[in-house]
Amino acid sequence: MTPDGPTEAVPTQPRWAELAAHRPLQADDPREVGGYRxxxxxxxxxxxxxxxxxxxGGRPIALxxxxAExxxxxAFRRRFEQEVATAQRVQGLYTAPVIDANPHSEQPWLATAYVxxxxxxxxxxxxxxxxxxxVLILVAGVAEALQxxxxxxVVHRDLKPSNVILAADGPRVIDFGIARAVDTTSVTQAGIRVGTPAFMAPEQVRGQPATPALDIFALxxxxxxxxxxxxxxxxxxxxAVPYRILEEEPDLATCPPQLRELVTRCLAKDPRQRPSPVQVIELCRQASTGTQLHMGDGWLPPAVAAAVSRIAVTPVPPVPRPPKRSRFRVAAAVGMAALAIGSGVGAAAIAGAFDEKTPGQSTPGTSAAGGGSKANSDDPEVLTRVDxxxxxxxNGVNLAEPTTMVRWEGSPDIAHIYDNGISFSNAEVVLLDDDQTGDHRTCVTDTRYALTTKFDDVVVGTKFCVLTAQRVALVEVKKAPDPGERSQYYQLAITIWRA
Structure with a gap:
């Protein structure tokens, strides 16, 4: 069955590369874990x-x-061992099964089939x-995975878009059951609930015992x-998200009518009124305009299907081999560095021969962060400056060195996840006034921090500081989304110091 709607032309320069999340191993990445290279x-x-x-035997896996925390x-290790053993019993066509794990190593790990x-x-x-x-085919496949x-x-507890992988022959659910292992840690005992707030069920928001019904709400x-x-x-x-989940009805104004009965039943406040996975699949069949739900070729729109097929054959970046140590190589490197400094050439010109850089990245100390913001001479060394x-x-941005990284998974420090706003996580944020100097000192001495922040309708020229446990960053908005444009993106200039 071909999805309805107009046929979507595959772009002449497909953006599939934006979805290929492989990045080369960096200095702080291990080279081998549990015998797996x-x-x-x-x-x-x-x-x-x-x-x-x-x-x-050569089969790809995700490890x-x-x-470390x-x-x-x-308590986490004990629960992790129990949950991994349970998760290894899950066998389904729409899951990525756990195939190996070691909860006793210095840093516990687990390996699943790679999708x-x-x-x-x-x-x-x-x-x-x-x-x-x-969407109906997607939901039916995820419901079968939940079954x-x-x-x-096992209760997944953290079913969300980043935990559902789109493969050519249907969706796959990943990370099932492992979230439960976090429940016993000192972190959660201090009051942090497991799960992503926007996908939590009412009983999960209240901290009540988890049942399979909360996965249906998330679905x-x-x-x-x-x-x-x-x-x-x-x-x-x-x-306000938890309050709305508890007290208000879902906003389905833009949801296609074909899906509303299915979605409404899944989002029932009372877990006893939500359908089972089997009933969800039947609701998908009833709502489908075809004779049956069909996984395989044609279940995704053409542009996404083309991206999936290209990702499947994308070569993995080679793991760089450490250079041979020799007096000649060391002397040559020192000479090149001296030449670069003496001639005013940025160190990135040297490092670029060895490391992959983010487009637009410049060398610390070689360019301004945009908008005329000048670093104070007493500021610590700039780790990264991206114009x-x-x-x-x-998408979201991670402020960890050696460079800012645009990524999708997890909880990025700066995120543009929903329309008309920039959000932050794991960070303190302060919006700078127009007359404030954009430098490290201002960022660390201004005490008007907000721990929960979403900036709506951010305009060009807006500056704010983002402080994480490891980094201090000055961010300036160079471009804001235009409602009339199809491509909705912010362009940011970012300067990063060590915290």
């Missing part, structure tokens, strides 16, 4: 980094290395909402996002 980094989320590797918690394709969040962020028929997950006595929100690019209760860091970061809808 790592080939590239696939992304980073709240629980850890995910790497591409292979089984001894997640758990963050969780690894240091004995070649973008996440739903990536696909919608780059190509826009999916046609209604594609397999729940049959193993309803996921369906709305897939069909509209929006969320039924709002999103980002809007503090033009294009932050498209659905």
């Amino acid at each position: 790592l080939r590239a980094c696939l992304g980073e989320g709240g629980m850890g980094r995910v790497y591409l590797s292979n089984t001894p 997640k290395v758990i963050r 969780y690894a240091a918690d004995p 070649a394709g973008p996440s739903l969040q990536q696909a919608v962020g780059v190509y826009g909402p999916l046609p209604a028929e594609s 397999s997950i729940h049959a193993a006595n 309803g929100s996921l369906a709305v996002y897939a069909a509209t690019g929006e969320l039924p209760f709002g999103g980002g860091l809007d503090p 033009a970061v294009d932050l498209a809808l659905g």
Whole structure:
């Protein structure tokens, strides 16, 4: 069955490369974990980094290395071991099964089957909402995955667009059950709930025991996002989202009529009124305009399908081999550095021969951050200065060195996830006045921080400081989305110092 709606032409220069999340391994990435040689980094989320590797027989796998703060918690390790053992029993056509793990290593890890394709969040962020028929097929596939997950006595707890991968033959659900392991850590005991607020069920917001029904609620929100690019209760860091989930009806104004009965039933406040996965699949069949729900070729719109097929054959960046140590190489490097400094050539001209750089990145100290902002002479050394970061809808920026990275997974420090706003996570943020100097000192001494921030209708010239545990950043808006344009993106100039 071909999704309805007008035929979408594949762009002459496809944007599929924006969805290929492989990046070369960097200095702080391990080269081997649990006997698996790592080939590239696939992304980073709240629980850890995910790497591409292979089984001894050559099959690709996604290997997640758990963050150090969780690894240091004995309660997490115990729960992680239990949950991995349970998750290994999940066998379904629409899941990425757990095939190996080690909860006892210095940093626990687990490996799942690798699925070649973008996440739903990536696909919608780059190509826009999916046609209604594609959404019905997507929801039916995810419901079948939940059926397999729940049959193993696992509740996903964090079903969201970044945890659903779009493959050529249907969706795959990843990261199932592992979120439960976080529940026993000192982090959650301090009051942080597991899950993504916009996809939480009312009982999850209240902190009540998790049941399979909360995954169905998240599936309803996921369906709305897939069909509209929006969320039924709002999103980002809007503090009113939990209240709306508890007290208000979902906003389905832009949801296609074909999906509304399905979505409304999934988003019932009372978990007892939500359909089971089997009933969700039947609702999808009833709402479909075709004779049956068909996975495989044609279930995705042409542009996304073309992107998926290209990602499947995209070569992985080679892992750079460390240079041979020799007195000649060291002397040559010193000579090149002296030449670059003496001639005014930026150090990036040297480093570029060895490291992949973000487009638009300049060398610390060689250019202004835009808009005439001058760094104070007492400021610490600039780690990174990027004059033009294009932050498209659905993308986020990570401020970690060695460079800013535009990415989709996890909770990026600066995000453009929803229409008409820039959101922040894991950060303190202060909006600078027009007469304030954009420098490190201003950023660290201004105390008007906001821990929960979403800036709507940010205009060109707006400057703000973003402070994370490791970084201090000055951000200036160089371009803001024009409602009349199809491509909705901000262009940011970013200067980063060590915190």
